[in-house]
Amino acid sequence: MREGAGPWLGAAAALVYVVLLAPVAVVVFIAFSADSFIVFPPSGYSLRWFQRLWAHEALMRGLSLSLMLAGIVTIGSLAIGVPAAYAIARAKVPAAGALKAFFLAPLLLPTLVLGLALLMALQPLRLTATLTGLALGHMVMTVPFVIRLMVTTFATLPDEVEAAAASLGATPWRVFRRVTLPLAIPGLAASAFLSFLLSFDETVISLFISGPRASTLPVEMVRYVEGRTDPLVAALSVVLIVATLFVILVVERIAGLARVVGR
Amino acid sequence: MEQPLAARNHQCALTRRMSHLTLNRLSKRYGETVAVADVSLSVARGESVALLGPSGCGKTTTLRMIAGLIQPSAGAIEVLGVDVTQVPAHRRNMGYVFQSYALFPHMSVAANVGFGLDERGVGRSERDRRVAAALSQVRLEGLSARKPRELSGGQQQRVALARALVIEPDVLLLDESLSNLDARLRDAMRLEIRDLQRSLGITTLFVTHDQTEALTLCDRIAVMHAGRVEQIADPVTIYERPASRFVAEFVGRSVVLPVERSEAGLVLGGRPVRTAHPVPESRALELFLRPQRIALAGPETEAGAHNRLGGVVRSHVFVGDRLEVLVDTQAGRVTVETSGAGAVAQPGDAVSLIWSPSDTLVFARAAP
Ligand SMILES: Nc1ncnc2c1ncn2[C@@H]1O[C@H](COP(=O)(O)OP(=O)(O)OP(=O)(O)O)[C@@H](O)[C@H]1O
Ligand SMILES: [Mg+2]
Numbered sequence: 001m002r003e004g005a006g007p008w009l010g011a012a013a014a015l016v017y018v019v020l021l022a023p024v025a026v027v028v029f030i031a032f033s034a035d036s037f038i039v040f041p042p043s044g045y046s047l048r049w050f051q052r053l054w055a056h057e058a059l060m061r062g063l064s065l066s067l068m069l070a071g072i073v074t075i076g077s078l079a080i081g082v083p084a085a086y087a088i089a090r091a092k093v094p095a096a097g098a099l100k101a102f103f104l105a106p107l108l109l110p111t112l113v114l115g116l117a118l119l120m121a122l123q124p125l126r127l128t129a130t131l132t133g134l135a136l137g138h139m140v141m142t143v144p145f146v147i148r149l150m151v152t153t154f155a156t157l158p159d160e161v162e163a164a165a166a167s168l169g170a171t172p173w174r175v176f177r178r179v180t181l182p183l184a185i186p187g188l189a190a191s192a193f194l195s196f197l198l199s200f201d202e203t204v205i206s207l208f209i210s211g212p213r214a215s216t217l218p219v220e221m222v223r224y225v226e227g228r229t230d231p232l233v234a235a236l237s238v239v240l241i242v243a244t245l246f247v248i249l250v251v252e253r254i255a256g257l258a259r260v261v262g263r
Numbered sequence: 264m265e266q267p268l269a270a271r272n273h274q275c276a277l278t279r280r281m282s283h284l285t286l287n288r289l290s291k292r293y294g295e296t297v298a299v300a301d302v303s304l305s306v307a308r309g310e311s312v313a314l315l316g317p318s319g320c321g322k323t324t325t326l327r328m329i330a331g332l333i334q335p336s337a338g339a340i341e342v343l344g345v346d347v348t349q350v351p352a353h354r355r356n357m358g359y360v361f362q363s364y365a366l367f368p369h370m371s372v373a374a375n376v377g378f379g380l381d382e383r384g385v386g387r388s389e390r391d392r393r394v395a396a397a398l399s400q401v402r403l404e405g406l407s408a409r410k411p412r413e414l415s416g417g418q419q420q421r422v423a424l425a426r427a428l429v430i431e432p433d434v435l436l437l438d439e440s441l442s443n444l445d446a447r448l449r450d451a452m453r454l455e456i457r458d459l460q461r462s463l464g465i466t467t468l469f470v471t472h473d474q475t476e477a478l479t480l481c482d483r484i485a486v487m488h489a490g491r492v493e494q495i496a497d498p499v500t501i502y503e504r505p506a507s508r509f510v511a512e513f514v515g516r517s518v519v520l521p522v523e524r525s526e527a528g529l530v531l532g533g534r535p536v537r538t539a540h541p542v543p544e545s546r547a548l549e550l551f552l553r554p555q556r557i558a559l560a561g562p563e564t565e566a567g568a569h570n571r572l573g574g575v576v577r578s579h580v581f582v583g584d585r586l587e588v589l590v591d592t593q594a595g596r597v598t599v600e601t602s603g604a605g606a607v608a609q610p611g612d613a614v615s616l617i618w619s620p621s622d623t624l625v626f627a628r629a630a631p
Pocket of ligand 2: 324439
């Protein structure tokens with residue numbers, strides 16, 4: 001057998017990548033455009049749209065709110081999702097199977113329905129357009145993801161290893177801290193990464209529960225694009241692409257580190 | 264060392280009476296499945312007992328209940344007369360060597376072995392000293408910085424053993440720990456474990472489905488079948504005087520022949536046959552013999568008080584350290600084991616099979 005997939009398959013894969021990535025490449029070109037409107041290819045190149053972006057108050061406020069929100073949502077989702085997943089995976093709660101199904105339900109609902117439901121639930125509590133309300137709204141999305149990922153992570157841990165720790169005198173909490181948690185680092189990194197990106201990216205739910213007092217970056221972007229079409233959003237997209245790549249690299253480092261450490 | 268015999272006997276009797284680990288009608292049910300049923304066992308201090316039985320007979324379940332990793336459905340576990348049935352695993356002080364070894368993959372060999380000492384709040388220098396001592400006990404001095412996945416199967420097994428021994432457990436529990444190793448390594452580890460166990464005088468329960476392991480490694484054997492203990496005895500008794508048909512079949516090779524009951528006694532292949540052992544009430548009976556306890560002799564040999572069965576040699580099978588001779592008799596085909604030395608009957612020769620009544624066991628025939 002030949003090494004790899006053969007030239008035809010390779011060429012086909014390359015073509016698919018080109019088709020998929022071409023729009024992204026166009027966005028990158030436009031971001032560095034010197035024109036006042038979206039023209040491809042640009043007639044000249046400059047950093048003016050990045051400077052305009054930096055000076056754009058609403059978008060910058062949206063960006064900082066989104067970053068903070070994503071951080072809070074990540075921490076909150078792990079704090080709720082990890083213990084819940086552990087209890088479900090170890091079947092320490094009654095009806096663990098039913099609970100698992102229940103926690104997965106939000107993943108199956110259209111976000112539009114979820115957004116509306118959240119709006120109706122948060123309004124009486126005066127939590128719409130607040131950081132708390134947005135964080136709660138996003139966690140309805142992210143916690144199920146974390147639970148799902150972590151249940152799988154805990155379920156695939158080597159059998160008997162926790163029992164070994166217990167037989168050596170470790171209390172349940174010490175077993176969790178010294179054995180279970182370190183072995184679950186790759187799953188934890190993936191959960192954190194996913195929560196962060198899901199929250200940072202979330203548009204539909206945010207559109208429902210944002211307001212002038214608290215508005216996330218995607219919501220501000222939608223507002224901006226509604227009014228104008230200039231290369232500013234392209235510049236913003238490039239910033240987001242670079243930031244995402246950076247996060248992926250960091251997670252890869254952590255997960256890779258975990259692999260070096262043991263798994 | 265020179266103690267009067269009486270005193271020594273007395274001491275012996277004392278330690279025998281003082282049971283270290285006692286299982287009292289221990290049972291475990293999973294819904295309809297009965298994994299372990301009414302297992303009672305008492306192990307003296309320093310004694311090693313094997314739980315021997317086929318796959319799925321409840322050996323691991325028994326061991327896990329003793330370690331506190333599974334809650335029994337009924338029954339009690341006592342250590343030195345104290346009921347520990349409700350004590351959680353981390354307060355039982357039992358060394359458990361798992362079948363999969365269950366080493367902590369993210370920790371070095373030294374950290375694995377030191378784990379139990381950390382949990383007991385042993386200070387750093389003392390811990391390092393004891394870890395080093397435990398590693399040298401299992402001859403792994405140079406490997407303390409390695410990760411488990413950088414070790415061979417035998418080395419992992421020894422780390423698991425050192426990790427269980429270093430906490431100075433009340434009871435050492437070994438679950439099929441040698442079954443993953445190749446034959447030569449297994450033999451070496453068996454001897455090593457037995458020497459360690461004897462020199463430390465540690466009370467040990469050894470789970471295995473390998474009868475050689477049980478026969479060579481342990482003071483007593485508990486043969487398990489379908490969740491129950493069929494017989495508990497020393498290896499010689501288990502082999503020579505199996506208490507049930509199951510034990511006779513499971514431990515060692517057997518020749519099984521149908522035997523009838525008549526007015527005068529038992530009849531095998533049309534000739535009377537004697538046994539020195541009790542015969543069960545059942546009507547359909549079977550005779551069990553160990554193939555190496557049957558002597559081959561000339562066709563007209565006088566058997567005297569021994570049993571005799573005539574037959575014709577069918578074939579030879581050379582099995583390295585012994586020669587198996589297949590003999591067709593009126594009662595059926597019989598395999599006889601000989602050393603292969605001296606004159607051997609050739610295929611077609613008429614021979615007599617001769618064996619002692621004390622080697623003759625009779626059990627009820629198994630339901631077809
Ligand atoms: N968690 C469980 N749920 C249901 N049945 C179980 C469970 N654990 C064990 N059993 C059943 O209990 C019986 C005894 O299992 P156990 O693991 O003790 O066998 P074993 O003697 O150790 O076998 P092996 O030699 O294959 O390891 C088996 O029939 C098994 O299917
Ligand atoms: Mg087992």
